[in-house]
Amino acid sequence: MLDIRLRKRFDAFALDIAAQSDARVLGLFGPSGSGKSTLLNCIAGIVAADSGVVTINGTTLLDTAAPSRSLPIRRRGVGYVFQDGLLLPHLTVEENLRYGWNAHGAAPEFHRVIAVLELESLLRRRTATLSGGEARRVALGRALLSGPRLLLLDEPLTGLDWRLAGRTLAFLHSLLTAFAIPTIYVSHTMSDIMFLCDEAWLLDQGCLVNRGAPRQLLPAAGGPEIDDIYNVFEAVPDPTAPPGITAFRIGAQRLVVADARPLETSPSTTMKSLGGKSTAILSIPADDIILARVQPQGVSARNVLAGRVTHLTHTETGVLAYIDVGSEWIVSITPAAVRELELSPGAEVFAIVKATSISILGK
Amino acid sequence: MLHRDDVTALLLSVQVSLAATLACLVPGVLMGIWLARSNSKLRGFVETFVLAPLVVPPVVTGLLLLILLRELFPALLFTWWAASLASAVVAIPLLIRTVRATVEGIDPRWALVAATLGASRLRILRTITIPLAWRGIVAGATLAWARALGEFGATIVVAGNIPGRTRTIPLAVWTAIQSPTAPSVVPLVIAAIALSLAAVAAGEWLVRHQRHEGPFARHTAP
Numbered sequence: 001m002l003d004i005r006l007r008k009r010f011d012a013f014a015l016d017i018a019a020q021s022d023a024r025v026l027g028l029f030g031p032s033g034s035g036k037s038t039l040l041n042c043i044a045g046i047v048a049a050d051s052g053v054v055t056i057n058g059t060t061l062l063d064t065a066a067p068s069r070s071l072p073i074r075r076r077g078v079g080y081v082f083q084d085g086l087l088l089p090h091l092t093v094e095e096n097l098r099y100g101w102n103a104h105g106a107a108p109e110f111h112r113v114i115a116v117l118e119l120e121s122l123l124r125r126r127t128a129t130l131s132g133g134e135a136r137r138v139a140l141g142r143a144l145l146s147g148p149r150l151l152l153l154d155e156p157l158t159g160l161d162w163r164l165a166g167r168t169l170a171f172l173h174s175l176l177t178a179f180a181i182p183t184i185y186v187s188h189t190m191s192d193i194m195f196l197c198d199e200a201w202l203l204d205q206g207c208l209v210n211r212g213a214p215r216q217l218l219p220a221a222g223g224p225e226i227d228d229i230y231n232v233f234e235a236v237p238d239p240t241a242p243p244g245i246t247a248f249r250i251g252a253q254r255l256v257v258a259d260a261r262p263l264e265t266s267p268s269t270t271m272k273s274l275g276g277k278s279t280a281i282l283s284i285p286a287d288d289i290i291l292a293r294v295q296p297q298g299v300s301a302r303n304v305l306a307g308r309v310t311h312l313t314h315t316e317t318g319v320l321a322y323i324d325v326g327s328e329w330i331v332s333i334t335p336a337a338v339r340e341l342e343l344s345p346g347a348e349v350f351a352i353v354k355a356t357s358i359s360i361l362g363k
Numbered sequence: 364m365l366h367r368d369d370v371t372a373l374l375l376s377v378q379v380s381l382a383a384t385l386a387c388l389v390p391g392v393l394m395g396i397w398l399a400r401s402n403s404k405l406r407g408f409v410e411t412f413v414l415a416p417l418v419v420p421p422v423v424t425g426l427l428l429l430i431l432l433r434e435l436f437p438a439l440l441f442t443w444w445a446a447s448l449a450s451a452v453v454a455i456p457l458l459i460r461t462v463r464a465t466v467e468g469i470d471p472r473w474a475l476v477a478a479t480l481g482a483s484r485l486r487i488l489r490t491i492t493i494p495l496a497w498r499g500i501v502a503g504a505t506l507a508w509a510r511a512l513g514e515f516g517a518t519i520v521v522a523g524n525i526p527g528r529t530r531t532i533p534l535a536v537w538t539a540i541q542s543p544t545a546p547s548v549v550p551l552v553i554a555a556i557a558l559s560l561a562a563v564a565a566g567e568w569l570v571r572h573q574r575h576e577g578p579f580a581r582h583t584a585p
Binding site: 044046073074075076077078079080082086088089090099100102142143146 | 470472473475476477478479480481482483490491494495
């Protein structure tokens, strides 16, 4: 249980938030300058709040009314992953990872973290030689190894190209699954929040303007965000797929994927390991899915999945159709298409997806 | 050729300037870091005070030191200790300024990251700030050493000009100029210039060849 009541005033900006959350992974979404990073900084103790209380699972991190109960930064136990990673430039990767690690404390086992984040081959490298994605993984590992009560992730995908961001998202997902640490995840895109978080808060001008399940919150996020949605979901590799075809199962349906590159580049996501019990994380842009009311014949697209509309939401730029094909997908369509296809909740549809529109993000 | 007294002056200069630099090192580095990082209201005042020897004439600094020493440690007056102290006071602003400028150029968030990882202030100083500021510390110490080597005004006030005890190179040169019968000062001047250049070159070499992580980092990288 996370309890946040914080006020912080700057010259032209004021943060004023009071809310509780039971989410294991809480997403913070909002435009630049909405107060997301300030909120994290106040929780971590890097910025001194004017007034407020922060508690996590019964431990008081900050209480401005009773300063003796507040913990100094180094005792708060927050694993803060900054936007640019901020690895210590004069230390190696391993020295960075071990900086906050206390073998006798509550910290997770060193080798387990190394394994989940696939850092083994990087340990002896200098931080300056790491790629953007590698540096983020090391920063994540370092924060995790300090044995935090609370993980604060400040836009850990920003600045990475799309493919690398996808891979890092997959690593984040395995990490948050493997180590159940309460997490606040800040992002300016809803696609990753929808995939990773149990709950999302929308922030604007320092205030909490909306909160709820990330998928339901998407229309409220509004603006250009709606035009750039990726459906990110887990799928099990299909062992019955013909040789040479990469395919996954979603419920009883098969999804054929043309993209196999990440499978070759990452040791833990080889076809062999995917053939076992592990699942893969796939991504499809909401714009790239076509809906049909009757099963199409003779189409070049490799995937035609039967599903049902669960609900429709009108936004400023169009309509978001939520469909259930065994996994819930969001499809971006026009109001005219909704009228012509007579779409409404419960309507049966077929989702048409090109094999080349689907990306494999990781294990 | 160097006269025997010249060699004595040279060795004494090295001794005094090294002692002065060593004496500067800890307070100078800590003060430089504090000035770069502190939000204290006293900062401006402290800064003016510690940097004053840069702008106050050295003779005046020496006079103030003389008054202070006479009250507190009169036995030190007119010894090489007094010469070292005078050199240190005049040289320390150069170290402080260099360290401050270097630390101001270091992203303060590294220290914050270390704090979130549980590091104490002392550990942050030892493992983050000093290693990252190492080049600036070496450069500042070299400057301070060179300044101490040439110190004249404050030294002559608190330590006098006693051959073999407090007569450093600048004082020896000055003494030689005063006396028309003294042997040629040219060899000593050449030696003094060579020593100063060697000091600066040594500092440059250290800055360039020392990896920037400083003396405390463990080297595990290939």
